[in-house]
Amino acid sequence: MTSSSAGIVFGLTGAALLTVGTLAYQAFATAPAKLAGTQASAASSAPKAPRDKRHPKALPGRSGHGERVVYSLDDDRIWLVAPGDRVTRTFTVTPSSVDPEPGTYGVTSRSNRATGSDGTAIEHVVRFTSVEGVTIGFSAAVDxxxxxxxxxxxTGGIRESRPDGDALWEFATIGAKVVVIR
Structure with a gap:
């Protein structure tokens, strides 16, 4: 191979790598959290989502759009939201000792049965993030x-009742959006 043809091959290879890298970056930057499987956004100083004082179970404002699970850290409450921002179920939970940051996440894994970090037999485990090595997710104690x-x-287990756990299990499949608010 001559030095001029080697230069051409080198130049074409560099251009190809640059193009692939640019396309990969653009795809990742515009992928919804449901596809990315990672935290899409979080803000530790996120303002509290507005509430309807007359209807405390009403879906808070600024809690996202579309089909999603909304988890309020301040209210210890979950809303299952269908397309069109229609709430299909809302319920209270017992929070974990480690809180996720407010933001938008995607469900990363699920287990039908497991043992919680507190040693309790749990079911319908829906995980969506981790904080300092502690996995965060929703679950119900079998007992x-x-x-x-x-x-x-x-601990990272956000506990719900068994009927609420059944509903969340059916609703939040892999990649489903989870919005954590204050």
Whole structure:
């Protein structure tokens, strides 16, 4: 190969790599959280989502759009939101000892049965992020109990009742959007 043909091959290879890299970056930057499977946005200083004081169970404003699970850290409440921003179910939960940051996430894994980090048998586990090595997700205790928090133990299980856990399990499949608000 002559030096001029080697230069052409080198130039074409560089151009191809630049093009592929640019396209990959654009695809990742515009992919919805449902496809990306990672945290799409988070803000530790996120303002509290506006609430309807007359209807405390009403879906808070600024909690996203489209089909999603909305989890309020301040209210310990979940809303299952169908297309058209129609709430199909809302319920209270027992929070974990480690909170996720407010933001938009995608469901990354699910388990029908498992053992919680507190040693409790749990079902319908729906995971969506981790914080400092602690996996965060929704689950229901098989025996129907609520966890008692030991401040020395970091847990990520947000517990719901078994009927609410069944509903969330059916609703939040892999890639489903989870919006965490204050």
């Amino acid at each position: 129907g109990s609520s966890p008692t928090h030991d401040p020395a133990v970091k």
